[in-house]
Amino acid sequence: MTSNTPRDTRLRRIRLCLALFMVGMILSGVTAFPLQRETEFLARLLGVPDASTQTDLTGLRYWIATVRDGLRDTYARYPFIAYGTDWLAFAHLVLAILFVGPYRDPVRNKWVIDFGLIACAAVIPLALICGPLRGIPLYWRLIDCSFGVVWAIPRLLARRDTVALERG
Numbered sequence: 001m002t003s004n005t006p007r008d009t010r011l012r013r014i015r016l017c018l019a020l021f022m023v024g025m026i027l028s029g030v031t032a033f034p035l036q037r038e039t040e041f042l043a044r045l046l047g048v049p050d051a052s053t054q055t056d057l058t059g060l061r062y063w064i065a066t067v068r069d070g071l072r073d074t075y076a077r078y079p080f081i082a083y084g085t086d087w088l089a090f091a092h093l094v095l096a097i098l099f100v101g102p103y104r105d106p107v108r109n110k111w112v113i114d115f116g117l118i119a120c121a122a123v124i125p126l127a128l129i130c131g132p133l134r135g136i137p138l139y140w141r142l143i144d145c146s147f148g149v150v151w152a153i154p155r156l157l158a159r160r161d162t163v164a165l166e167r168g
Contacts, residue, residue: 014157
């Protein structure tokens with residue numbers, strides 16, 4: 001039998017929000033390993049010719065061709081650079097594990113939820129400051145910023161319910 005007390009309902013909502021976030025982090029981490037293959041696939045999906053000169057492309061197709069070709073060239077000459085995205089993937093997986101604590105006991109581990117909210121907020125200045133320095137198009141930087149905004153929502157909901165649980 002399941003209980004439907006306000007405490008149990010809040011706990012279920014917290015766990016759902018945190019589980020969604022953890023699954024997102026795991027998927028994000030796992031997909032950072034095969035970055036070149038994924039970019040090749042995305043280029044094919046968007047109809048970007050394999051040997052395109054980016055001068056005949058615009059918008060998203062231009063950007064995906066640029067990234068694809070950059071990865072091809074870099075990985076062919078300097079395959080160790082991919083090790084950086086391996087560590088990026090690892091960081092995503094570790095961050096997902098970090099949220100197991102609040103999943104189990106949100107009140108005792110509220111600081112992890114707060115940490116997650118701070119990380120979400122930090123995505124925005126990172127994208128807006130470092131993006132132009134690296135030649136990232138504005139529309140792509142805004143997509144990056146949206147991850148900070150979108151993933152803050154489940155954590156804000158989890159924090160709200162955690163504070164309510166804490167108060168009794």
